[in-house]
Amino acid sequence: MAELTTVPGSRFPLEGASDADIGVNAQLSYTLSPNEHFGLDLQRAEEYRESLFLVLTKPLDRETLPVHRLVLTASDGGRPPLTGTMELVISVLDANDNAPQFNQSVYKVQLPESAAEGTLVARVNATDSDLGSNGDMTFAASNTFPPKGIDNFILNTKSGEIHLTGSLDFEDVRSYEIQIEATDKGTPPLSGHCKKSMREHYTVSSILNGFGECK
Ligand SMILES: [Ca+2]
Ligand SMILES: [Ca+2]
Ligand SMILES: [Ca+2]
Structure with missing residues (x-):
């Protein structure tokens, strides 16, 4: 059943x-x-x-x-x-009735301005209690602020790892915000859509906002 x-x-x-x-x-x-x-x-x-x-x-x-x-x-x-x-x-056969949930809704990371290209910035993590493809998920960056930050970071859609791909300049941009969404592979797919944004100023910082499930 x-x-x-x-x-x-x-x-x-x-x-x-x-x-x-x-x-x-x-x-x-x-x-x-x-x-x-x-x-x-x-x-x-x-x-x-x-x-x-x-x-x-x-x-x-x-x-x-x-x-x-x-x-x-x-x-x-x-x-x-x-x-x-x-x-x-x-x-009981599985149906896709659970959306991926991030284990943190906000990840905050501080990076020195001198951080080298390729530096691991963060690894976001989400869980989905469904089975098989209903529980497998991919990550996507849905929004980056300021928009040019999209060139500075790359998100691995499978592992959730974010690496630095450009150079940082404290005098230019003091903080980045990246919004990340996790989507499962169910039919139809489910993803979390809860936005929590936060901006702070660090030396040069990047703030990653995960989307958790809205409760
Ligand atoms: Ca289920
Ligand atoms: Ca269920
Ligand atoms: Ca699911």
């Missing part, structure tokens, strides 16, 4: 049990082990024909619980009743 798209009320047919006895000794009732997400619905079309459904009662979230294990018990109407049990294992 897929998280997100499998909505409460969804029904899944289960194969009912059978009992070789007749009459009340063959009338089965079913119970499910206590759980938060599933219930049972037994429909009797004719006297001896019944359909058993597993019904989803609460949305699934793979990030909270990826596998649900339930025990279905069938009891007959005899005295004493005889029971049979069966285990149901339900795997």
Whole structure:
């Protein structure tokens, strides 16, 4: 079952049990082990024909619980009743329902004016709790202030590392601000869009603003 798209009320047919006895000794009732997400619905079309459904009662979230294990018990109407049990294992398939989140919303870095080309300025880091491509992400610089700063820094879209590519001049620009966005590879992709800007003056400083998820 897929998280997100499998909505409460969804029904899944289960194969009912059978009992070789007749009459009340063959009338089965079913119970499910206590759980938060599933219930049972037994429909009797004719006297001896019944359909058993597993019904989803609460949305699934793979990030909270990826596998649900339930025990279905069938009891007959005899005295004493005889029971049979069966285990149901339900795997929750991933949907892209989490946007990448930066571990810091603002990274502040101070660099000496004399910093050499190629200097590692910072490495931004984000996490996404989805699976596979839903959790893989790329980084992009969406805005740089002042705009000419775009020539001074290069962002590795995979690692999130930022390197200095030009030379710094304290008398010319005292601080840079770079806004970075992380986007996952889900369909459709999700990215954070929370802006926190901040400017301060250091000797020559660059301020990197990460976009976290808006809460
Ligand atoms: Ca989820
Ligand atoms: Ca997910
Ligand atoms: Ca995601």
